[in-house]
Amino acid sequence: MLAKQNAVVELMRISPVAEELSALFAKAGHSLFLVGGSVRDALLGKLGKDLDFTTDARPEQVMRLVSGWADAVWDIGIAFGTVGATKDGLTCEITTFRADQYDGVSRNPEVKFGDSIEEDLKRRDFTVNAMAVNLATKQFVDPYDGMAALEAKVLDTPATPEESFGDDPLRMMRAARFTSQLGFTAAPRVVEAMRRMADQIQRITAERVQVELSKLLCGIEPRRGVELMVDSGLADHVLPEVPAMRLEIDEHHQHKDVYQHSLVVLEQAIDLEEDGTEPDLILRLAALLHDIGKPDTRRHIPGGGVSFHHHEVVGAKMVRKRLRELRYSKEIIENVAKLVFLHLRFHGYGKGEWTDSAVRRYVTDAGDLLDRLNKLVRADCTTRNRRKAQALQRSYDDLETRIARIAADEDLARVRPDLDGNEIMRLLGLPPGPLVGKAWKFLKDLRLDRGPLDHDEAVAELQKWALDNVSGVVPAAGEDVADGAEQVEDDRRDD
Structure with a gap:
């Protein structure tokens, strides 16, 4: 054998x-x-x-x-x-x-x-x-x-499934995880026991459940693991937002099956991961959860059709809540939520109508997540219309080309105002404080809109801004101007 x-x-x-x-x-x-x-x-x-x-x-x-x-x-x-x-x-x-x-x-x-x-x-x-x-x-x-x-690629239990899961309900999550990691299929009696006992997963700490969920998503066939969780009812207690995406569709208000769409996006995002690299848990979570805001934002349009306005905003909030409950790290929570929040941004690109300013903002808003965001928006194309799909792919290619060109010219990875905090305080006679941070942010937004400015132009723009925002402010006696740079740096980190 x-x-x-x-x-x-x-x-x-x-x-x-x-x-x-x-x-x-x-x-x-x-x-x-x-x-x-x-x-x-x-x-x-x-x-x-x-x-x-x-x-x-x-x-x-x-x-x-x-x-x-x-x-x-x-x-x-x-x-x-x-x-x-x-x-x-x-x-x-x-x-x-x-x-x-x-x-x-x-x-x-x-x-x-x-x-x-x-x-x-x-x-x-x-x-x-x-x-x-x-x-x-x-x-x-x-x-x-x-x-x-x-040999049959079947998951079954040595004792009865009821005994096994009764001893340790986490084994139900492990069944879903092994389905993903090994490509196996749970035996019918195992699935049936999971359906009857799914609520017992609540005996398990969130941390242990999260570990199994992460391993599932990083397996070779996470879609199968997610489907077992949903079909067995386990997801209702672990990740209820996912089965909630199975929205009823009628002949008058048609839209994609959001649940099935999300599973396809998950698979397509995985296909975009670089060969030889570790599975990207953040990207996979974002792909699975990117549309979880749709059920709460669905509106039927008179005459047929459905809208999901602002589902990315609602979805980002839902992601934070769910991942906190599952005890994910703050970094993972914020990164996944940010990707969900930004995943629709590309759809305003159209046929390249974005200005260079819009491209800069897209890059700056994505920050270190830019590569993942690009993968997510590409994966989010699940249309069966070949012509439409090809047009979207060309738009993605065009945007990435423009990002590369502007980045080469302007160092987009480190967009900063053309004047630093010390110079802002010197030019405007400001003491350290929030007003310096506001001036810094104004210049940063200007830099995003218009690209790099020469020194004289930046000074002129700052002075025009000051006419509407600064009145009769002079440096406080004894204050070190360098402290303003620290204030600006704090403001920049929080921006």
């Missing part, structure tokens, strides 16, 4: 570490198994550098056995029976056989150590993760037909 051949090849690759570790345990009278995801990945021919082992030795015995052999040892998970170690660049987690009991309320088990590999494998999440390899004999242990499930 090809899968077994792959596993043998992978085991040979790690054999020095595995053999040494197995010998240590055998000498002490204990068995040691490669287990779980490590076996699954070995069978798929893609074993990584993080290895999972299980043993009949108790945690304190494991600590004694690996101390002195490993390059480093840690016991952060020892309360749950896990000891960690590194050796020759490999990370090993060694866990004592488990036979846990769950209270059905939290996902924290009453830790109970087991005495057999079969008992340990039964408590694992899916049959494809419930296989083991006896490192001493190289024999496969597969009491729950994980090999057959792996």
Whole structure:
């Protein structure tokens, strides 16, 4: 069987570490198994550098056995029976056989150590993760037909799905995540159990759910994972804005299916990621969520048709709220929300009617997100009208060409006013304070509108602005003019 051949090849690759570790345990009278995801990945021919082992030795015995052999040892998970170690660049987690009991309320088990590999494998999440390899004999242990499930690309549970998900509801998210990461299909009984038990995901902390969602979105087929979440009802509790995009469509008020459109945009955004780079979680979140403001802004137009005015504004607010609840970092939240807010900006470009000023503002508003924004607006084209799609692609190309040209001439990455804060204060006789920041912002907007100005022109424009905004202000005695530069810098950072 090809899968077994792959596993043998992978085991040979790690054999020095595995053999040494197995010998240590055998000498002490204990068995040691490669287990779980490590076996699954070995069978798929893609074993990584993080290895999972299980043993009949108790945690304190494991600590004694690996101390002195490993390059480093840690016991952060020892309360749950896990000891960690590194050796020759490999990370090993060694866990004592488990036979846990769950209270059905939290996902924290009453830790109970087991005495057999079969008992340990039964408590694992899916049959494809419930296989083991006896490192001493190289024999496969597969009491729950994980090999057959792996070949069929099916996710099923060793125990009943109800038992498995009742023990740990996070496993429902893992089902969706493995669907994305491995391209597998959940067994019908697994999907049915997810539908009945979806609300139990609320027992899980938002942080743990967020980790699984992020891994799902960074998988090879995230659309399938999202679809399983939505079809099972899991998304109603984790990401309810996504199933809410399945808007009813009637013959008089037709529009694209927003949910299906968003899934296509997600796939097309992924296609635009550079080969060889890590999956772009921010871009993928923005692609999936860019239209979540549409349900709340949908208006039926008399005579037929539908409008979604300002859905990008509403959507950005919704993104912030949802991602905060999922405990994403502030950076991810703000970047995704900004992309959602800006994703319609391009549609005003038309056939190139934008002035250079509009192009500068587009670039400046996008900032470090410009490349992602360009990918998002390209991915947002899902029309089946080939002529329209080609016209849009030409417009995208034209805009990017103009951005490159203006950037080369004007260093758009660092747009600044033509006069700095110190010179503003000197010319206008201003003390440090908010008025200096307002003058700085005026000059920045002028720079965006007209491009670089020569010094005399910038001074003249500043003086004209001052006639309407400054009256009889003189520097305060004893104040350091340099403080104004700090004020301007603070204003600029907040701008």
